[in-house]
Amino acid sequence: MLRPLLFLCTIMALTGAAEVDICTVTGPAVIDFQGRFAPVTDRCVYSMLSDPSAGLEVFATFRERRRRDVSFLDSVTLKLQDPAVQFHLEQGGRVQVNDTQLNLSSSGQKLHSVWISKDKTGVMANVTTSNHTVYLFFDGSTAQIHVETPVWSSAAGLCANASSISTQRLNHYSSSSCQIQYNDSIDTSINCSVITDHCNILKESPFSTCNPDVAPTPYINACSDTLCKYPSVDGVRCHFLWAYARACSLNSRASLGAWRPADCSSAEAFCQDKVCSDHEFCGETFSGGTGCLCRAVFAHDYRQSNTLSEPTVCRQNSGSITLIGCLLEEKGIDFSTLHLNNRSCRGEMDEQNHMVTFSFDSSNTCGTEITNNGSQITYKNTIRYQNSSDVITRQDQFYIDFSCQHSQPQTKVVAFNIKDSSVVVIVKSGEWNYSVAMKAYTDPGLTHAVDSTVGVVLNQKIWVELTTTGLDADVIAVETESCWATSRDSPSSQPRYDLIKNGCADPGDQTVQVEGNGEGTSNHFSFNMFQFTGSSGDVYLHCKLQLCVKQGNRCVPDCSGGSNRRRRSTGFGRAAVISLAWTQ
Helix, strand or coil: CCHHHHHHHHHHHHHCCCCEEEEEEECCEEECCCCCEEECCCCCEEEEEEEHHHCEEEEEEEEECCCCCCEEEEEEEEEECCCCEEEEEECCCCEEECCEEECCCCCCEEECCEEEEEECCEEEEEEEECCEEEEEEECCCEEEEEEECCCCCCCECCCCCHHHHHHHECCCCCCCCCCCCCCCCCCCCCCHHHHHHHHHHHHCCCHHHCCCCCCCHHHHHHHHHHHCCCCCCCCHHHHHHHHHHHHHHHCCCCCCCCCCCCCCCCCCCCCCCCCCCCCEEEEECCCCCEEEEECHHHHHHHHHCCCCECCCEEECCEEEEEEEHHHHHHCCCCHHHEECCCCCCECEECCCCCEEEEEEECCECCCCEEEECCCEEEEEEEEEECCCCCCCCCCCCCEEEEEEEEECCCCCCCEEEECCCEEEEEEEECCEEEEEEEEEECCCCCCCECCCCCCEECCCEEEEEEEEECCCCCCEEEEEEEEEEECCCCCCCCCEEEEEECCEECCCCCCCEEECCCCCCEEEEEEECCCCCCCCCCEEEEEEEEEEECCCCCCCCCCCCCCCCCCCCCCEEEEEEEEEEEEC
16 A cells, blocks of 8 residues: 555565564654554654664654644654764655754665665664664654564563653753643644544444454544644644554455545655754644644743743844744735835845844945934834735735834033132242142133033043243243052052153153143143043042253153154153043
């Protein structure tokens, strides 16, 4: 009846085997070699058949599909110890050998002592180790493992004993959340009485001819247990019937003939060659075909909030929104028919995870509407359906508005108060007794002294004037030799920040300007207000002044830079140091 199954039966006939022991796994149901049925109730990985002495293990991964509280067989792995290799059989007929995708055909090939092939019904693999031959079939929904009888005593796993579920979970392969139990709302559209009648078909003709050799009861129980809580979609209604038919075809004494139930499709693997991402499974779509739909755990939060997308991602000059491809698939929405306000702006699908991203930026606004209410700038766009006609449409209207809001740029005002409007010190230097004053202003004309009650803000330019009294301006000039700032009141404390060095503006701060230095008994300089990084405390400004006897222009520092800079004449007397402070 089924080409791969007849192929396996031929092999058994050649070896002289009269019958086989069969383990069937379909949906959440495991039917072991002895015909015992047990359901898998979580989404973990379980050992199906293992024998350490033979270096062989088959394990199965169970994951949810349309409901969070019903698990389905999702993949099967054949693992060998010598050589260390894993054959991973997935939905869609995909096979990976370790991390390499395998290209299979019906002619088959032998790899690492495993004969493996693929046709329209599914993937077949068989391996002989330690005088035991194991045959494995997987069609994306149902796996059947059969061995020549009797099953050897050292065999373990759920196929050896379905009631040992609690001990056969492989935690090192399972995700940390696989054991979480969910309770979704009951599907009131399911009529369990009708389901039971459907499953009991396995006791009627033509299945009844196989009943003496393959007990139908565990298959009936597995069928009704699953379909009384899970909708009859994605071919699930027929999986248990086909699984029983395959089991019958593998038994040399049973025959069903060319069984084709009217309400079941052919034995071709469901979703063959359809590749879905990790958060998806292949199922029946809105339009009646097959596609990648969202797994229930993944989609739950989106459905609860009635959204089809991730939150909008906003950046300074761009915005984007990512739609969930499998949710669009469920609603029969073709992402290629969607666009932004500008019809040329379409979504881009990630081929790996099937997410669809729509975006705009400053170089292509895609029709983004920009509004400004004085405190916020809003960028708004809409994803909508591309109607093929301007007059009519036969699809539901589709709109998703998304927007980005940015606050208007604001200046954080950090005010600093000059502690004293001016500072005066008395200096005695030899025969000279004079006073030095330092005062801060907010204007270059030095007419508006800084008000200590109002203060200044960070990066505001201030002017500092240094004046002396008691000196003969015709004979003596005052040179501001250096000015620097510290975070403490001591002029020698650290950290130190230089504003004036050697009578000239420090080239490290381009905001500093020095005027009239060494020309008379007063001078001034300007700089932009600052504070020390990581500190909100006081800032102390210190200036060191030196007296100079006027002889021509010798007291004026040469700040032209370069190697030709003129050396200043040496001042005389004790240098005066004067300090001014400001605080936040």
